[in-house]
Amino acid sequence: xxxxxxxxxxxxxxxxxxxxxxxxxxxxxxxxxxxxxxxxxxxxxxxxxxxxxxxxxxxxxxxxxxxxxxxxxxxxxxxxxxxxxxxxxxxxxxxxxxxxxxxxxxxxxxxxxxxxxxxxxxxxxxxxxxxxxxxxxxxxxxxxxxxxxxxxxxxxxxxxxxxxxxxxxxxxxxxxxxxxxxxxxxxxxxxxxxxxxxxxxxxxxxxxxxxxxxxxxxxxxxxxxxxxxxxxxxxxxxxxxxxxxxxxxxxxxxxxxxxxxxxx
Amino acid sequence: xxxxxxxxxxxxxxxxxxxxxxxxxxxxxxxxxxxxxxxxxxxxxxxxxxxxxxxxxxxxxxxxxxxxxxxxxxxxxxxxxxxxxxxxxxxxxxxxxxxxxxxxxxxxxxxxxxxxxxxxxxxxxxxxxxxxxxxxxxxxxxxxxxxxxxxxxxxxxxxxxxxxxxxxxxxxxxxxxxxxxxxxxxxxxxxxxxxxxxxxxxxxxxxxxxxxxxxxxxxxxxxxxxxxxxxxxxxxxxxxxxxxxxxxxxxxxxxxxxxxxxxx
DNA sequence: CAGGAGAGTTGAACACGTTCAACTTCGGGG
DNA sequence: CCCCGAAGTTGAACGTGTTCAACTCTCCTG
Numbered sequence: 001x002x003x004x005x006x007x008x009x010x011x012x013x014x015x016x017x018x019x020x021x022x023x024x025x026x027x028x029x030x031x032x033x034x035x036x037x038x039x040x041x042x043x044x045x046x047x048x049x050x051x052x053x054x055x056x057x058x059x060x061x062x063x064x065x066x067x068x069x070x071x072x073x074x075x076x077x078x079x080x081x082x083x084x085x086x087x088x089x090x091x092x093x094x095x096x097x098x099x100x101x102x103x104x105x106x107x108x109x110x111x112x113x114x115x116x117x118x119x120x121x122x123x124x125x126x127x128x129x130x131x132x133x134x135x136x137x138x139x140x141x142x143x144x145x146x147x148x149x150x151x152x153x154x155x156x157x158x159x160x161x162x163x164x165x166x167x168x169x170x171x172x173x174x175x176x177x178x179x180x181x182x183x184x185x186x187x188x189x190x191x192x193x194x195x196x197x198x199x200x201x202x203x204x205x206x207x208x209x210x211x212x213x214x215x216x217x218x219x220x221x222x223x224x225x226x227x228x229x230x231x232x233x234x235x236x237x238x239x240x241x242x243x244x245x246x247x248x249x250x251x252x253x254x255x256x257x258x259x260x261x262x263x264x
Numbered sequence: 265x266x267x268x269x270x271x272x273x274x275x276x277x278x279x280x281x282x283x284x285x286x287x288x289x290x291x292x293x294x295x296x297x298x299x300x301x302x303x304x305x306x307x308x309x310x311x312x313x314x315x316x317x318x319x320x321x322x323x324x325x326x327x328x329x330x331x332x333x334x335x336x337x338x339x340x341x342x343x344x345x346x347x348x349x350x351x352x353x354x355x356x357x358x359x360x361x362x363x364x365x366x367x368x369x370x371x372x373x374x375x376x377x378x379x380x381x382x383x384x385x386x387x388x389x390x391x392x393x394x395x396x397x398x399x400x401x402x403x404x405x406x407x408x409x410x411x412x413x414x415x416x417x418x419x420x421x422x423x424x425x426x427x428x429x430x431x432x433x434x435x436x437x438x439x440x441x442x443x444x445x446x447x448x449x450x451x452x453x454x455x456x457x458x459x460x461x462x463x464x465x466x467x468x469x470x471x472x473x474x475x476x477x478x479x480x481x482x483x484x485x486x487x488x489x490x491x492x493x494x495x496x497x498x499x500x501x502x503x504x505x506x507x508x509x510x511x512x513x514x515x516x517x518x519x520x521x522x523x524x525x526x527x528x
Numbered sequence: 529c530a531g532g533a534g535a536g537t538t539g540a541a542c543a544c545g546t547t548c549a550a551c552t553t554c555g556g557g558g
Numbered sequence: 559c560c561c562c563g564a565a566g567t568t569g570a571a572c573g574t575g576t577t578c579a580a581c582t583c584t585c586c587t588g
Contacts, residue, residue, distance in 0.1 A: 038554080039566060064545060074568045076548085085545065136408035143407045144400035145475050152475070211409050211416070302584075303536055328575060338538045340578085349575065 043081040046071045050088045051095060058134035059089065059141065083148075089141045090149040094159050099127040101166055109174045113235070116170045118228035121202060125209060125220060132217060135210040151203060160199075167202070168195035193251050194235065201231070307345040310335050314352045315359060322398035323353065323405065347412075353405045354413040358423050363391040365430055373438045377499070380434045382492035385466060389473060389484060396481060399474040415467060424463075431466070432459035435499075454508075457515045458499065465495070 049071040053062040064085055068075045082088050100123055107119030131138065141149050148155040171194055190197075205227075209220040313335040317326040328349055332339045346352050364387055371383030395402065405413050412419040435458055454461075469491075473484040 042566080063543085065543085075546090076569070077567050079546070080566070083546095136410050140404050140408050144404050145477075146400050213409075306536080327573085329573090339576090340539070341537050343576070344536070347576095 039081070042073060042077065046073060046078050046081055047088070047091055050082075051092055054089070054092050054134070054138075055130065059137035086141050086147060086149050087155075089138060090155060092138070093142070093149060093156070096127055096131075097159050097163055100124045101162060103127055104166055104170075108169050111173065112232075113171070113173065114229040114232035116173065117198070117232060118224060120166065120170045121205060121224045121228065122221065124202065124206070125217070125224070128206070128209065129217070132209070139207070139210050163202075164195045164199045167198040171195060171198070190248070190251055197251075198231070201227075303345070306337060306341065310337060310342050310345055311352070311355055314346075315356055318353070318356050318398070318402075319394065323401035350405050350411060350413050351419075353402060354419060354423075356402070357406070357413060357420070360391055360395075361423050361427055364388045365426060367391055368430055368434075372433050375437065376496075377435070377437065378493040378496035380437065381462070381496060382488060384430065384434045385469060385488045385492065386485065388466065388470075389481070389488070392470070392473065393481070396473070403471070403474050427466075428459045428463045431462040435459060435462070454512070454515055461515075462495070465491075 046067065050062070050067045053067055053070065062085075064078060065075055067088075068078045071078070082091075103123035103126060104120045107116055107123055110116045110119060128135070141147060142151065144150060145152065147153060150156060151160060171191075205220065205224060208223060209217055212220045214220075310331060314326070314331045317331055317334065326349075328342060329339055331352075332342045335342070346355075367387035367390060368384045371380055371387055374380045374383065392399070405411060406415065408414060409416065411417060414420065415424060435455075469484065469488065472487060473481055476484045478484075
């Protein structure tokens, strides 16, 4: 059932890809509310209400009826903009990831690869920390491979690309004075795959974090501190046959998973 | 709410641990139906019906009302024996794990550690394979750390111990002719933790399997074939400082996770 | 044999996520 | 000025997991 993907609100122009502007997330605040879609304000209102509810009630206790009521719209209206509660969670992830990107900006300027990795990952954990108590319920929505909120889903493609790009930047390091070549770009036979592999490892760390019962998730922090320099060192050693073959296996795997993700 | 854990059916003797017989899972078939608890037959009936429904409809499409109807009992009666749909899934996991244990028996007789590991893990995948298409929804129930069906939950303690024991057996290898010392028991500084670590790795492989889109999950099979000998080799190398420190980190982590699991 | 305590069982009822046919609003063409 | 179609909006209704007060049955006690 429901094999056709809808994308309800702005779905004019049947077959085309809707590249132009269509996806007007939210207008500035509440100023001009006409050209970018009259319902954009409503959409933004519902979304903000939902995110706030997620923030201080968690996933389970957040109710579609509650969101609608708090936003002052009808239940059905919330569903007009978001196909499901799960899609709301997807937006939640997107928001977190935008925050991650922002927090990580400074870390990317470090000259040392291990340091960049370490700080980028810590930045992600910083961003997620307020939600740790709800993480268990949130991850439930993201885990099923067929879920829209899955990191591998087609719906998450944009967020995924941004996240992978973040690790690409971390690998490449800061650009020198204008025109200078990057000093620390790591080479190696599987360099093109590294951003995605690091992102995958980051997902693993996130899973670890979800289960981490230590106060303030200190153990996750420690894991990051240990793993970052080790990873940086390993990257320099990908020429060694043993590591090389493991990396090749991982590469093939990631390719297949990517295939799966783009299908749905 | 509902902070008190019930364990409804056979809950006589308030404070004691209920060690004697209490947990009569199912009587033989339908013969004598008196001493082991009059409702044991009903419980078994509901459970079997539920497992069958899981098997050929998956988790989502299986309905508590559907189970009750198919079993010929009322909805509330099903809830009398199983606190929630999730607890039914937990029994499902237990059943799979029992099947795993059985399938793995032969593999444990191999004299080579890598071979034992490989075959034990393959046996587990064999057991799960019929459910791969539903695995996404099943794992959703097991992922939240607070879930009863979580591998780390107190409710899963028995199943967890059995699974860890399976890997302990795989590590120790077959006993020689009666009275002979085991030939291949691996030593090393963190030997006591190895069973649990292997079980943890097995969970990771299971997660991989859930996401594996390759036909027949061939890639998971290949991963197992690659990882098993590599793991066996690594176990012999735990004296090397680098691996040793990683192992120590993992040890502390596992200890903390175990704490978390026993709380709830 | 009467009584009763507890296991076993029932179906109504609740809150939730989701769907849907109908209604309202709005902008532009006749 | 009216009207039309699309965007936006509404609340009822469906099926779900779960809870609960009440009922029946069984067996033991007196």
